[in-house]
Amino acid sequence: MKAPVYSIMLILAAINLHAEDGHSLWLRSKSTGSVNIMCAKSSPALAIARQELEHSWQGKDGATIVLTIKKDKALKGDGFRLTTNGIQANTESGILYGVYEWLRLQQTGQVIPEVISNPSYERRILNHWDNPDGSIERGYAGLSIFWREGENGFAITENDKVLWQEYARANASIGINGTVLNNVNASPLILTSECLERVKAVADILRPYGIKAYLSVKFSSPSLIGGLETSDPLNPDVINWWKAKVKDIYGLIPDFGGFLIKANSEGQPGPQDFGRTHADGANMMADAFKPFGGIVMWRAFVYSPNSEDRACQAYDEFMPFDGQFRDNVIIQVKNGPVDFQPREPFSPLFGAMKKTSVMAELQITQEYLGHSIHLVYLAPMWEEFLKSETYQEGEGSTVARTTDGSLFPQKHTAIAGVANIGLDANWCGHHFAQANWYAFGRLAWDNQLTSEEIADEWLKLTFSDVSVSKDWHDNFLTPVKQIMLSSREAAVNYMMPLGFHHIFAADHHYGPGPWWAPKGVRKDWTPPYYHRADTFGVGFDRTKSGSNAVCQYHEPLTSLFNDPETCPEIYLLWFHHLPWDYKMKSGRPLWDEICKHYGTGLQQVRQFQIVWDKVEPYIDADRFSAVQSKLRKQCRHAQIWKDACLLYFQQFSRKPIPYDIERPVYDLDDLMKADMRTL
Numbered sequence: 001m002k003a004p005v006y007s008i009m010l011i012l013a014a015i016n017l018h019a020e021d022g023h024s025l026w027l028r029s030k031s032t033g034s035v036n037i038m039c040a041k042s043s044p045a046l047a048i049a050r051q052e053l054e055h056s057w058q059g060k061d062g063a064t065i066v067l068t069i070k071k072d073k074a075l076k077g078d079g080f081r082l083t084t085n086g087i088q089a090n091t092e093s094g095i096l097y098g099v100y101e102w103l104r105l106q107q108t109g110q111v112i113p114e115v116i117s118n119p120s121y122e123r124r125i126l127n128h129w130d131n132p133d134g135s136i137e138r139g140y141a142g143l144s145i146f147w148r149e150g151e152n153g154f155a156i157t158e159n160d161k162v163l164w165q166e167y168a169r170a171n172a173s174i175g176i177n178g179t180v181l182n183n184v185n186a187s188p189l190i191l192t193s194e195c196l197e198r199v200k201a202v203a204d205i206l207r208p209y210g211i212k213a214y215l216s217v218k219f220s221s222p223s224l225i226g227g228l229e230t231s232d233p234l235n236p237d238v239i240n241w242w243k244a245k246v247k248d249i250y251g252l253i254p255d256f257g258g259f260l261i262k263a264n265s266e267g268q269p270g271p272q273d274f275g276r277t278h279a280d281g282a283n284m285m286a287d288a289f290k291p292f293g294g295i296v297m298w299r300a301f302v303y304s305p306n307s308e309d310r311a312c313q314a315y316d317e318f319m320p321f322d323g324q325f326r327d328n329v330i331i332q333v334k335n336g337p338v339d340f341q342p343r344e345p346f347s348p349l350f351g352a353m354k355k356t357s358v359m360a361e362l363q364i365t366q367e368y369l370g371h372s373i374h375l376v377y378l379a380p381m382w383e384e385f386l387k388s389e390t391y392q393e394g395e396g397s398t399v400a401r402t403t404d405g406s407l408f409p410q411k412h413t414a415i416a417g418v419a420n421i422g423l424d425a426n427w428c429g430h431h432f433a434q435a436n437w438y439a440f441g442r443l444a445w446d447n448q449l450t451s452e453e454i455a456d457e458w459l460k461l462t463f464s465d466v467s468v469s470k471d472w473h474d475n476f477l478t479p480v481k482q483i484m485l486s487s488r489e490a491a492v493n494y495m496m497p498l499g500f501h502h503i504f505a506a507d508h509h510y511g512p513g514p515w516w517a518p519k520g521v522r523k524d525w526t527p528p529y530y531h532r533a534d535t536f537g538v539g540f541d542r543t544k545s546g547s548n549a550v551c552q553y554h555e556p557l558t559s560l561f562n563d564p565e566t567c568p569e570i571y572l573l574w575f576h577h578l579p580w581d582y583k584m585k586s587g588r589p590l591w592d593e594i595c596k597h598y599g600t601g602l603q604q605v606r607q608f609q610i611v612w613d614k615v616e617p618y619i620d621a622d623r624f625s626a627v628q629s630k631l632r633k634q635c636r637h638a639q640i641w642k643d644a645c646l647l648y649f650q651q652f653s654r655k656p657i658p659y660d661i662e663r664p665v666y667d668l669d670d671l672m673k674a675d676m677r678t679l
């Protein structure tokens, strides 16, 4: 019990040593008085709960708070009840979550209500795309906090432990209770004893915070590291190999969470290599976990170079197996049918798989949303997704309800977010990218929260050392929150409005490249595959007379999406190939509307700059200038997005850019040669 208490003090001391580099996240220490804590039990988790209360108490000086663990049928999982004098929960983790909620309410100036708070999902998991050599796929905040290259890569230092504990604390404070420690493009080495020892070390630190460790594994591990001739999931030696491996892991890590698997996707091996199905592969692994209570998260992110429409493939491949997966398998589905684009309709698998546990995978790291350069608050995108109506069981069948167990009796419920965390002092590369980590956790706990509520909380907690006066509220909180809330729509406007998607240059997925189609590259990795611009018009025809993707949705969505007149304009070019002069709801022709969106997006970022410059008196100099500098770059790059896309598509539309839109300042030829990341 001593270790966590001692180390949390170290963390709290370390926090004070940092200048305003953002390392303290939303957990700024602010105790303004003493508190008496009464709790009949003691344990490492409860010791943390006590420490947190003592360290951050902002209530009445000398108040008493009672922490009670007792069976309460109204509480689900690690849910908690706040009462007039304390916190009650079924589990120790529940107490800890209740403590963080209590402190959050105090720090955001709210009265502590008598309420019950139950988590929307049983498992709230970060997915790290970290490799054993310390690099991070799609990571924009430095190297991995878990893995390190080099001779001493596996040596565990005191710094590692402090960082892992800070990480655990931050996650627990927002309700995250699981983390996949390595990339879904998994190295087989992850299952070697050296790696597993390190996983154990991390898991030991995460445990008192209620966080389980999970791993991504390579499907062909039995042949790659196990010396077997095959990795066929129905082969008895392969089955036994996985059983033994899972048993070994539980010997080291008794509360291990389970595996995440990317199989038969983007060149990763899988059961189909042996003529078997996704169900064969997932069930074989699930059986190995059954005795230990672990789960298998099997990803539905599959597509092949030859399919007519990549957006259709996950549904086509997985729907035939609905009901055939073991109950400890969860199918992990990306929010959209393609790949974490700035805007996509929801994946039609949500709600359609009624007899299988399905979980959503969101991307916190901004692979397609400006890396750690652009200020883009992602909660509005996730809120839009979670609140999307699937109509699978009539009205009210939102994506949230198709995954949280309230619509279908899923054995397990979960949600995953691809982490944006690295070794950068501020963890996420951009100070405002922390808000996305925060928002993921808060939505995973309560999928009904609004992005506005979360932004409000995060701003108060993250910048609360500034002063919570009316002046601060009016001149910092309100305008900055407005930037956050409009930032995702701004990014959609200057990158891919009206249903455009995947028009990035090269595979860094940062700058514009609607022209990008080098010889030999898979067609479905090139923008022309997605925008299909020609002199007639633009957009991907996914109607009944096109790829028929619309039919993967439940009525009335099929009909709604199928008709350009009823298709929401935000998805227009996702579902339709339309003439350049197609008349939009505004009365403008499609081309003019496209230009207007790009122009608006750029103007929005310019406005963000002005608003930010004005808040200088209300924020520390370090974070002010770091964000100011990033906004300058974002503005330059929004300009490039606008110019590149408009000048490129203009070659097909052959129409002038409306004269009320700012003129391009770049030449297309130059932009086609440039790598925007360097500009």
Ligand code: GCV
Pocket (backbone or CB within 6 Å): 129, 137, 138, 184, 185, 262, 266, 301, 339
């Ligand atoms: C981890 C996209 C990304 C890849 C990622 C893949 C996936 O294709 O560009 O980096 O691989 O999605 O989610 O598996």
